[in-house]
Amino acid sequence: MQVRVPDIDFSNVAPIWAPANPGFGHRYDAASILLPYLEPYLIRVMRDAQQRLRERGIDTSKIDKDIELFNKQEGQHYQLHMRYNEYLKSHYPGLDVYELEIKADFERIYSEESLEFNMGYSVGFETIGPISTGLWFTLAKEARAGSDPNVDTLWGWHLAEEFEHRHVAHEVYQALGGGWLFRQKMFSYQAKHLGNFSNKVRQYMMEEDDRAGRFPLFLAQELWQKFKRRFTLHALPKMLSVSMPWHNPSRARVPAESQAMLDRFS
Numbered sequence: 550m551q552v553r554v555p556d557i558d559f560s561n562v563a564p565i566w567a568p569a570n571p572g573f574g575h576r577y578d579a580a581s582i583l584l585p586y587l588e589p590y591l592i593r594v595m596r597d598a599q600q601r602l603r604e605r606g607i608d609t610s611k612i613d614k615d616i617e618l619f620n621k622q623e624g625q626h627y628q629l630h631m632r633y634n635e636y637l638k639s640h641y642p643g644l645d646v647y648e649l650e651i652k653a654d655f656e657r658i659y660s661e662e663s664l665e666f667n668m669g670y671s672v673g674f675e676t677i678g679p680i681s682t683g684l685w686f687t688l689a690k691e692a693r694a695g696s697d698p699n700v701d702t703l704w705g706w707h708l709a710e711e712f713e714h715r716h717v718a719h720e721v722y723q724a725l726g727g728g729w730l731f732r733q734k735m736f737s738y739q740a741k742h743l744g745n746f747s748n749k750v751r752q753y754m755m756e757e758d759d760r761a762g763r764f765p766l767f768l769a770q771e772l773w774q775k776f777k778r779r780f781t782l783h784a785l786p787k788m789l790s791v792s793m794p795w796h797n798p799s800r801a802r803v804p805a806e807s808q809a810m811l812d813r814f815s
Contacts, residue, residue, distance in 0.1 A: 550618040550710075551707065552622055553625070553811070553814040554626060555814050557699050557702055558632075558699060559699055561699075562626055562636060562697050563697060564640040564758070564761075564763060566595065566700040567620070567693060568695050569694040570692040570776055571691070571769045572751060572760060572769045573773060573776050573778070574753040575640055575691070575755055576687070576747060577700075577704055578637055578754060579748075581633055581749070582634055582644055584630040585627045585630055585634065586655045587743075588623040588626055590655040590667075591622045591623055591674070591675075592624065593659060594667045595616050595620060595718070595721060596620070596716075597667070598664060598721050598724075599613070599721070601664055607751060609723065611613065612717070612724065615716075616721065619717040622683075622710050622713075625725070626753060630703075631704060632650075638748070639803075644754075647749065647750050647753070651746055655764075660682055664725075665731070666735070667723070668718075668727060669723075669731055669734070672722040672727065672732060672736075672737045673732065673735040673737075673739040673740070674739050674743070675711075675717070675798075676736055676791050676798070678712055678714075678715050679801045681805060682708040682711060683706050684783065684784065685705065686708075686804050686806035687804075688780060689776075704710070706810055707815075708807070709811050713807075715798040716736065716797075719797075733792055736791075736792070755769045755773075794798075
């Protein structure tokens with residue numbers, strides 16, 4: 550793993566950056582809105598877990614470097630997404646309300662729940678990374694057709710690094726003694742939490758496009774539902790695979806397009 554710092558200019562990005570499927574684009578915009586609150590949360594949880602392992606007298610020397618690089622990559626991710634989000638909010642001012650909501654959610658989860666819960670949430674989220682990366686570089690090509698190259702690069706770089714550090718949270722979770730059943734419970738919890746949030750933001754942005762005369766809502770809904778059905782069929786076998794007790798993210802094969810993106814910024 551290594552930390553990469555791409556230089557991306559969002560100043561000329563159109564509000565609808567994925568014209569072939571605006572709902573698809575706004576689904577990723579929704580993810581971008583939550584990342585400046587999710588990824589600092591992940592960093593805090595990983596540091597807490599590292600400290601807990603040391604308090605237990607467990608030698609962390611084998612994973613310290615991985616945790617450091619994981620945290621640095623996540624730090625770069627959310628900082629670049631913060632820049633992109635400022636651009637987004639200039640076209641969709643109602644996003645401020647959703648930002649406050651997700652910020653409060655992560656503050657509550659971190660402060661009220663145990664380290665085991667927070668680590669379970671973290672590993673649940675990180676389990677999605679390889680699936681999302683594979684989706685982006687394969688099934689999503691049609692939805693990405695004609696997309697703005699700057700936003701497309703933002704997500705290509707981000708997801709490629711998510712794949713690169715796919716094993717770190719899993720290994721820390723196991724070192725803490727986390728079990729398979731709890732991992733499954735937390736995978737479902739975080740998927741529902743983030744999915745509900747993203748759906749609300751995506752719907753708001755599509756409705757705003759309709760009001761502004763940028764893209765009709767009925768067509769955006771139709772295109773999104775078509776993509777969602779294809780995504781579900783694509784993702785279900787992969788979700789089943791990662792839910793197995795013997796799941797080991799380190800074994801996942803790196804997609805060629807993902808590696809090419811990493812090489813581009815190395």
